[in-house]
Amino acid sequence: MPELPEVETVRRGLEKMVLGATIEHVEALYPKIINGDPKKFCCLLKERRILSIDRRGKYLIFNLSGELSLISHLRMEGKYFVKLSSDPLEKHTHIVFSLQGGRQLRYNDVRKFGRMELVPTSHKYEVPGIKKLGPEPTSASFDAVAFYQHLNKKKKAIKTALLDQTLVAGLGNIYADEVLWLSHIHPETPACHLDKEEAVQLHDYIIMELAKATKAGGTTIRTYTDAFQHLGSFQFDLHVYGKKGKPCERCGASIEKIVVGQRGTHFCPVCQKVK
DNA sequence: TCTCTTGTTGGATT
DNA sequence: AAATCCAACAAGAG
Numbered sequence: 219m220p221e222l223p224e225v226e227t228v229r230r231g232l233e234k235m236v237l238g239a240t241i242e243h244v245e246a247l248y249p250k251i252i253n254g255d256p257k258k259f260c261c262l263l264k265e266r267r268i269l270s271i272d273r274r275g276k277y278l279i280f281n282l283s284g285e286l287s288l289i290s291h292l293r294m295e296g297k298y299f300v301k302l303s304s305d306p307l308e309k310h311t312h313i314v315f316s317l318q319g320g321r322q323l324r325y326n327d328v329r330k331f332g333r334m335e336l337v338p339t340s341h342k343y344e345v346p347g348i349k350k351l352g353p354e355p356t357s358a359s360f361d362a363v364a365f366y367q368h369l370n371k372k373k374k375a376i377k378t379a380l381l382d383q384t385l386v387a388g389l390g391n392i393y394a395d396e397v398l399w400l401s402h403i404h405p406e407t408p409a410c411h412l413d414k415e416e417a418v419q420l421h422d423y424i425i426m427e428l429a430k431a432t433k434a435g436g437t438t439i440r441t442y443t444d445a446f447q448h449l450g451s452f453q454f455d456l457h458v459y460g461k462k463g464k465p466c467e468r469c470g471a472s473i474e475k476i477v478v479g480q481r482g483t484h485f486c487p488v489c490q491k492v493k
Numbered sequence: 494t495c496t497c498t499t500g501t502t503g504g505a506t507t
Numbered sequence: 508a509a510a511t512c513c514a515a516c517a518a519g520a521g
Contacts, residue, residue: 219500291502292501329499331502332501333502383502391499439499481500482498482499
């Protein structure tokens with residue numbers, strides 16, 4: 219599932235392959251992927267050049283010539299491929315961007331949950347979803363004290379708080395479970411029960427873990443691949459996600475799986491204490 | 494064949 | 508306002 223490290227890996231791959239390319243023609247085979255009028259979407263993209271590719275949280279942002287930006291969210295299983303126009307269309311490819319020179323950028327999404335939309339570049343951070351995002355999880359923009367103060371006002375479970383994207387951007391179900399295990403924090407702990415020391419610890423692990431996972435090219439659990447169709451390797455560094463019934467690497471207790479905020483949640487019942 | 498599970502976001506409901 | 512629930516989908520497991 220593409221969380222921040224996977225989206226960043228996709229972004230870097232796309233940057234290598236389609237930066238500077240000009241879009242000749244766009245076809246929406248499954249138009250519901252597009253927010254707004256699909257005809258207008260395809261029409262507006264013609265003759266635009268891809269000037270840069272950005273990421274904010276789990277959103278990809280293609281900045282195009284003529285002050286237009288394409289915002290794309292992969293949700294569960296969205297993928298981008300770059301193929302020759304002559305290559306047979308793969309199953310579940312929904313949007314095809316034909317590029318000058320005979321290549322195509324293809325958006326593929328088994329679950330059809332992903333979304334994309336066009337906005338003026340000046341408004342790229344103002345779209346709903348991006349506007350409410352918390353800081354990027356880097357030491358430069360993610361402040362530990364602010365994080366602690368923010369947590370202090372929330373009564374919901376820390377796991378749920380980490381997923382809501384307003385405290386910090388980019389964590390999804392896998393990395394949320396992982397950073398809580400690393401921090402010895404039980405996922406159901408009300409966010410406001412964390413003391414400053416625990417919040418700082420969690421903050422540090424969030425930055426470290428996402429950086430480490432990005433370096434590994436992300437985590438491939440089911441089907442994730444980057445734009446080169448390469449698998450990530452961080453699944454070998456996971457401690458709790460998908461480890462139900464396996465011994466905890468720290469204390470040997472059996473990893474449990476429960477539901478927190480309607481999400482599958484993995485934790486060690488012994489070394490992640492409830493507070 | 495049917496049911497359950499998978500995860501992200503946004504909108505509706507409480 | 509904040510917390511909670513569900514829909515948007517497809518596929519694989521049992």
